[in-house]
Amino acid sequence: MTMREASARAADVVVVGGGPAGSTAAASLAAQGLRVILLEQSRYESARFGEVLSPRVVPLLESLGVMRQFLAEGQLPSPGMVSVWGGLKDERPSLLNPYGDGWHVDRARFDNMLARAATNAGVTLYTGVRFKGVVRNAAGSGLTVAFSTENCAHTLHVRFLIDATGRSAKLARRLGARQERIDRLVTVVAVGETRTGADPRMLIEAAERGWWYSATLHSGRTVFAYLTDADLVPRAHAVSHSSVFDVALRSAPHTFARACGVPMSTPRVTSAASTRLVTPVGTDWLAVGDAAAAFDPLSAHGVPRAINSGLYAAQVVAAYLSEARPDNKQALVEEYGRQCDSNWSAYLGERQRAYGSEKRWPDSVFWQRRRSLTSNAAMMEGP
Ligand SMILES: Cc1cc2nc3c(=O)[nH]c(=O)nc-3n(C[C@H](O)[C@H](O)[C@H](O)COP(=O)(O)OP(=O)(O)OC[C@H]3O[C@@H](n4cnc5c(N)ncnc54)[C@H](O)[C@@H]3O)c2cc1C
Structure with a gap:
């Protein structure tokens, strides 16, 4: 099938990635009167x-105005x-929590709900997109x-770009940003039936070469996830992930x-590494x-943190676009970078306390690595 060329469009902001951070940022910018396009590779x-x-x-x-839809979707209160x-x-x-219950959610539905809320705020959403490239305008x-999308090629001219592609940080890296990774944590995950009468609470448990979490899913099944370092999971062709899972x-x-x-389903392995962009902000992105x-x-707190990050970024981007003076724009960029640095430092402290x-x-390499933060923090290039 040949690719049709769609007409080029212009917008104030393009947000690439319709997870909690991207949809929230997009909705908040549209609510401030900006023309926003949200690109999502999946269809949720x-x-x-x-x-x-x-x-x-x-x-x-509640502040995003989606609590009613959230409850209407029948998400499960966490006991x-x-x-x-x-x-x-x-x-x-x-x-014991002042905000009441936590929630066990169907994440695809939850993320889709936030993307729909963005479209209600005026965002144009494309799903099923394949990102092709980004270049700076000559001017x-x-x-x-x-x-x-499907068999159609699109070009967008935008004043600002937000990378909300999750851990891959695909756009920022394409724009030259460097990603650092401080560990090689992976998750080996499988979904199983829930035993009759099983405790419905989330369980977190430390083990000799990693740690586990298990939780009842929205579907009524239970997710079992084992977190360990990539080099502690033998390669699939040598020992199957199922046997790693059973031993752990x-x-x-x-x-x-x-x-x-x-x-249980056959276990899958995916990255859960701690990563960050050394410079998470630049000219017009x-x-x-x-x-x-x-x-x-x-x-x-990944999801609440992502939503907060989307809200904060939207404030910064709106201020940046309404600012004419380059030195004021630069000050906004620098402040955003400082805020990200300070969140990262706070996280490193929390991480060390939790693992410590x-x-x-004491002889487990997994735990030794986490007790010596300074050696972990040695810079590694991202995936
Ligand atoms: C194993 C594991 C368990 C976790 N458990 C929890 C938990 O129980 N509770 C919790 O709060 N947090 C949890 N987290 C963290 C949480 O999932 C993330 O912090 C959160 O999803 C981040 O939101 P985000 O919008 O930044 O990125 P993401 O949720 O990763 O969203 C990125 C979006 O971008 C899209 N995308 C990616 N590339 C492209 C592209 N090239 N073009 C277009 N779209 C693209 C993706 O399809 C996706 O929709 C967990 C993380 C892991 C790894």
Whole structure:
């Protein structure tokens, strides 16, 4: 089939990536009267990670005006969390949280709901897109973005670009930004039946060469995820991921009790590394959410943080576009960079405290790596 050339369009802002950060940034910019185009590669049809939302998400959904749709979609209130970490079992009912319940959500539906909210705010959304490239305009202002949908090629001339492509930070890296990665954490994940009478709370459990989380999904099934370092997972052709999964389960007795005898899907391996862009902002572009900095899933606030990041970025971009003086624009860019740096430093401290509180397995390379932050922080190029 030959590719049809669609007419070139102009917009104030293009947001690439319709996850929580991108949709929120797009909606907030459109609400300020800017012409915004949101490009999403999927059609929100397949399963996504990040099923358990902390109660912090509630005031954010209220401020975005989507709480009613969220509740109408029948997302499940989370009955609390159990952690087995540092040899201690800790049970946290959501009653203790001032925002009430956390939520177990269908992430594809949740992300689709936020994208629809963006279109209600005036954003033009394209799904099923293939991003082709981005170049700076010769005149020195704005960028030209090329993408395709089905058999149609599109060109966009924009004043500003937001990279919201998640951990890949594809656009920012295309624009020359460097990504650093401080670990090689991966998740080996499978979905199984939920045993009758099983505890519905999320369970986090430390193990000798990593840690586990398991949680009931919106579908009623249970996700089992093992987090470890990529080099501690043997290559697929040598030992199957299923056997890695089974061996690791035996070092986590509470998770094992949930999973034992449960029929499971074949485990998949994906990156869960902590990454960030050394420079998350430049002339006429910035990165938001996981594209700017992706945290260890142990931090448990990925989605609320992505929404907050989208809201903050929208303020910065609106101010940048209404500013005529280059030195004022530069000051906004620098402030955004400083804010991202300070969030990253706070995260590194939290990460070290969380992993440092598990003192069992002194000989385990996984735990040794996390106890010595300085050696972890040695710069590695991103994926
Ligand atoms: C294993 C694991 C478990 C997690 N569990 C939780 C959890 O329980 N709770 C929680 O709050 N957080 C969790 N997180 C973190 C959370 O999922 C992320 O922090 C959050 O999704 C970041 O949102 P985002 O919008 O920045 O990026 P993403 O959610 O990654 O969204 C990026 C979007 O960009 C699109 N995209 C990518 N490339 C392109 C392209 N080239 N062109 C167009 N579109 C593109 C993608 O399809 C996607 O829609 C988890 C993360 C991992 C790895």
